[in-house]
Amino acid sequence: MQKIITGFFLSFLFLLQATAQDTVDIQIMNLIREQGLKNSKIELFAHHLTDGSGPRLTNSPGYNRALQWLISISKEFNFSNPRKEAWGEFGKGWSNEYSALNMRTPYFEDIIAYPVPWTLGTTKPAMAEVALIDALDSASIDKLGANIKGKIVMVKPANRPLNFPFQPLAKRYGDSSLDHLPPTYMFARSEIEAFVPYLKAEYYTKLYLAKKGAVALLNSNRGSRDGTVFVQGATSYAKGYAATLPEMTMSIETAMRIARLIQNKQKVSLELNVNNRFYNDDLTGYNFVAEIPGTDPVLKNEVVMLGGHLDSWTGGTGATDNAAGCIVMMEAMRILNALPVKPKRTIRIALWGGEEQGLYGSFGYVKKHFGNPADMQLKPEQQKISAYYNLDNGTGKIRGIYAQGNEAVVPIFRNWLAPFTDLGANGGVTLSSTGSTDHVSFDAVGIPGFQFIQDPMEYETRTHHSNMDTYEHLSIPDLQQAAVIVAAFVYNTAMRTELMPRKPLPKAERFVFDFDFPL
Amino acid sequence: MQKIITGFFLSFLFLLQATAQDTVDIQIMNLIREQGLKNSKIELFAHHLTDGSGPRLTNSPGYNRALQWLISISKEFNFSNPRKEAWGEFGKGWSNEYSALNMRTPYFEDIIAYPVPWTLGTTKPAMAEVALIDALDSASIDKLGANIKGKIVMVKPANRPLNFPFQPLAKRYGDSSLDHLPPTYMFARSEIEAFVPYLKAEYYTKLYLAKKGAVALLNSNRGSRDGTVFVQGATSYAKGYAATLPEMTMSIETAMRIARLIQNKQKVSLELNVNNRFYNDDLTGYNFVAEIPGTDPVLKNEVVMLGGHLDSWTGGTGATDNAAGCIVMMEAMRILNALPVKPKRTIRIALWGGEEQGLYGSFGYVKKHFGNPADMQLKPEQQKISAYYNLDNGTGKIRGIYAQGNEAVVPIFRNWLAPFTDLGANGGVTLSSTGSTDHVSFDAVGIPGFQFIQDPMEYETRTHHSNMDTYEHLSIPDLQQAAVIVAAFVYNTAMRTELMPRKPLPKAERFVFDFDFPL
Structure with missing residues (x-):
């Protein structure tokens, strides 16, 4: 139906595709918002992933405590099949x-x-x-x-x-558009x-x-x-x-x-x-994975993914880098699972290990399930995944999203952000890319992978890889807002008729962080 | 001479007194500036009073290291009679x-x-x-x-x-006048x-x-x-x-x-x-004292004092509270002693102990030399001291001075600041009082005691009594500026015909920090 109408207006193709297919269900958006803001479990996730686990260096006792806790809390919240999944060899x-x-x-x-x-x-x-x-x-x-x-x-x-701190150490983006935000963290x-x-x-x-x-x-x-x-x-x-x-x-x-x-x-x-x-007894690296099964007989074989990295450095408890992303993604899962909604596609959370050493957990997952960008020999699953949403820029609320050079998603994301502008998601969509975190692994094999734009807060000045990356440097209200918006994006992705539009497949090239060890 | 002229203009008495008697000698002011800015020893004083001494809690080994070093460096710089002087019983x-x-x-x-x-x-x-x-x-x-x-x-x-630090942790006063700065630290x-x-x-x-x-x-x-x-x-x-x-x-x-x-x-x-x-072997408290003898046969019996407290808390090395004040006062002494100037009055530096526990060192000194405010039975020396200048608000440069309710000094101080407005001493003179540091001990017995207005920097947010009160939180250029201005004020006070004008003697009253122990 939508396709017949849009066929008449080729010059507005993307915009109208979005308008027709991606008009949001405001009632569901409001349920998500209410569940996220009034019944928040952000503090629960935050406490256990930071205070409770301690530093979560990949393959450390803290990382393993966090993994075990995620599996057990996922069972409590009735996520499907919570598990640790090996992604390859990490090391000690x-x-x-x-x-x-x-x-x-x-x-x-x-x-x-x-x-x-x-x-x-x-x-x-x-x-x-x-x-x-x-x-x-x-x-x-x-x-x-x-x-x-x-x-x-x-x-x-x-x-x-x-230098004396004559400039504020924390900041938020102003209210002007972020549509022209330049690329960040790209190497x-x-x-x-x-x-x-x-x-x-x-x-x-x-x-x-x-x-x-x-x-x-x-x-x-x-x-x-x-x-x-x-x-x-x-x-x-x-x-x-x-x-x-x-x-x-x-x-x-x-x-x-x-x-x-x-x-x-x-x-x-x-x-x-x-x-x-x-610890030398098990050099394997593991991610955390859990699901909300899709309900549509056909579309349930397709997947929407959301995630962030679970591993951290050791000075603090990795609160903003990146318990924050894990907290938000777990809460987005909880919100969707708590609501009387029936997502058509399967929703899968993955919290990655080994990100700090080179996006290992997500890249290992991508190689195992979707293919290696080095030869671009893709596996069938690559066709079944609609999008991957990542959060890894600290504790700030979501102000918009990087479209990662994918023009077709811009109008779709604008529609999806619209119901949440009053919560601060009023920055819009930049076509720019951002790098250095796990959506890059998906992007490398042609899967739409996105990272949200967050208020910077004190991420670069105080917490990013520091001893002060602890619970007190999280903003609970910001994380609540982020979980609501992620849940909305994931839900919308799970419900739309088509998979998310893709960019042309990149040319085969060794992954940006893929190096042989020893050097 | 000045008195005959001013007698004709009673309504402009204070202003003209200042104008006539306190016109500054620009040539000397420039020598002071050059000595302070081009031949600075601020880093030497700063290093030894912070890094070298460690925390300078009153009667601790660090305090004693600082005292000994001050005596020995004073000898090197040819200050007269550098000594530790007992002020009474402090404690352990x-x-x-x-x-x-x-x-x-x-x-x-x-x-x-x-x-x-x-x-x-x-x-x-x-x-x-x-x-x-x-x-x-x-x-x-x-x-x-x-x-x-x-x-x-x-x-x-x-x-x-x-709270997230959305406001800068460090600040300077702007360029507008500080003449109406309200009272600070008054109890x-x-x-x-x-x-x-x-x-x-x-x-x-x-x-x-x-x-x-x-x-x-x-x-x-x-x-x-x-x-x-x-x-x-x-x-x-x-x-x-x-x-x-x-x-x-x-x-x-x-x-x-x-x-x-x-x-x-x-x-x-x-x-x-x-x-x-x-350490129980010597419960006596000590100040550091040294002099530049006056050269006028009569006026050399009068004294201009400058000082700050030498003691600190223990988290850091007491850099901004108050090595800063000691560094500036020692450097002001050095500047004056290095120049071919012959101050008429004697100039005396005193660096106090026990300030943090209740201005003990300065109050003990005042009781011993000038009298106790409780009964206002004053000693002869009280008549021989022109003014006491104190610095104890951190590392910021001098922007002006608190006149401490003494209207007669306002025009004098304005004249004295004027040659240094290009160095940032452009804030002026507030009639307001400031408290909680050692000039208060002098003020209590009717001796003009003053504290300079300094840029606040990060004093209240970061360094005041913290583990971060260390050398790196000093601003060397700011301290250089302060030493130049203090040297100028001290020189001008030592040279003017009259002692500094006094407020009416306060009524007899127990000193603000004078309590019996045990409580």
């Missing part, structure tokens, strides 16, 4: 079981510092003097000669003042390839540092300030990689103080005690 | 020699936490479960019954979300008196908590966020006070997480190991 699990970094000379300070994931612990508590190196390279190490033996080595922080494979030699050099330099007898390595890095410390790990999860020497990322204020003391001929001694545990 | 010294607070169940976390000054340490490392109490009072303790024995007790943090004695019963109740509650067998007390407080923790101490420095049980102030994010875990029936165990050391 790791967790920090004890850590302390204290200044002992010239006076005591309990230093704000965190072990770098997948580095070694100390075999026993170590008390050692600090030696400064100019940069993390073998020339800088050699400059210290035999003096490096038995030392805690610190890379000299840049001697420049911190070309060539850019990542250019970075690989640095990663490799860094890895071998750390092995060299250990060989020269250094006790440990300290670093302090980008954006650290005020007790907020950004911590992320290296490549040693992979089977071929030996773990490097004990390494901690510390408060920039204390790092700069230590550097000044040493430059003023004051000996600085630190006490270091780190117990890191590696 | 205290320092934290080791501290660790770790979550062990349900997973490990090295918690950002600091021992509360003058509380006890643990006798041995303690592993204990956390028990929540609603408030720090005996009723809340009794509600837990015998269950409190062996527990680490935490006051339940208010269950309200943290009446009656307000402080009303607060004493709370302090007293809190003290006895802590003794009660220990008696009930609690292992330690944890709190989290105002403004804590992002790894910044505000830590200050209690009353137990005073001779009559027994130290209370081990107590730590911790990250609000972790405190709230622990509270949620417990409310969700998850047992939380913490490991606590604190070694605090008390």
